[in-house]
Amino acid sequence: MAEMLVIGSRGSPLALKQTEMVAAALAAAGVPTRVEVVHTEGDRVLDRPLSALGSVGVFAGELESALAAGRVDLAVHSLKDLPAQLAPGLMLGALLEREDPRDVLLSRVADLEDLPPGARIGTSSLRRTAFLRHRRPDLVVVPVRGNLGTRLRKWREEGWEALTLAAAGLLRMELGDLIRQYLDPWWMVPAPGQGVIAVEVRAADTRVRELVAGLDHAPTRRQVEAERAVLAAVGAGCQMPLGAYARWREDGRLEVAGQAASPDGRRLLRAERAGPPEAAAALGEAVGRALLDQGARDLLNPA
Known part of the structure; x- marks a missing residue:
């Protein structure tokens, strides 16, 4: 039997569920594992918006430190947090097959457009906030922090008319029946990854890599590769109002969209490119440079 691997994970129920998926896949290949929970800054500090904690690695820094120091053999992340x-x-070392990348609406109404003016909609994401404000400036966007369960509880307790979340977390936690609408990723462009x-x-560590x-x-x-190339080219952090999404076309080509907005949603920048999949990184870089040419750096990093 292979030597046991230590997997580093955040301690939230969703993070542990995702880590269990990795552990199960390794177990199927005959690799035993155990989980080491690592608490991150984003998990500990819940009284401030994510954007106030800095734009880089608030859910990943401590995990990466534990991995670099050899306290764990691998770390499991939601890629959008890296x-x-x-x-x-x-x-x-590995990217598991993607779950649905879209953002979703939880609400008593069936469509975002059916929310009345002044309706309150909760979100933990500066990206979702900016894109929502651009599309529906008449809504009141309410920041909400905490893990998935905490955000769902706050939505119910506060009586907000709607809540937006990533579909993947709800689906992995078998809460898909709460979803009223999948938001079109071509306007509510997902976070990279x-x-x-x-x-x-x-x-x-060639052993673990293998x-x-x-x-x-x-x-x-x-x-x-395409989506993170957009992120790298623009130089934005993972908590900034930037979306990047690569989708497969019927002809086998990869279509990449990048979108950035001012936090108030008044300014929106967008770029798209398409090409062969082997050019994924180049396509993403071209989208990022196009956004920079439109002024994305000043938009995402205001003085």
Whole structure:
């Protein structure tokens, strides 16, 4: 039997569920594991918006430190929480097949457009806030922090008319029946890598790299290469109002959209490119540069 691997994970129910998925896949390949919970800044500090904690790695920094120090053999992340540049010496050893990348609406109404003016809609994301304010400036966007269960509880207790979340977390926690509407990812552009579980490893650890390589899903990796190239080119952090989404066309080409907005939603920048999948990173970089040409750096990092 292979030597036991120690998996680093955040302690939220969703994070542990995702880690269980990785552990199960490794167990199927004959690799035993145990889980080490690592508490991150984003989990500990719940009284401030994510954007106030800094734009890079608030849910990943401590996990990456534990991995780099050798306290864990691999770390499991929601890929959207990882910055474009990983910590030195670390790499993405595997990207599991993507869950639905879209954002969703939870509400008593069936469509975002049916919400009345002044309706309150909760979200934890500056990206969702900006894109919602652009599309429906008449709504009142309410910031909400905490894990998935906490956000659902606050929505019910506060009586907000709606809540927006990533579909993937609800589906993985078997809460898909709460979803009233899947928001079109071509206007509510997802965060780069949304819906993807990432397995981060030490680049020099060839043993672990070989053990996790079989978990990698090639089509998902192509999408991720494009989306994270947008993030890298623009130089935005993972908590900034930037979306990037790569989707497969019927002809096998990859279509990449990038979108950035001012926090108040008044300004919206957008760029799109399409090309062969082997050019995924170049397509994403071209989208990012197009956004920069339109003024994205000033929009995302105001003085």
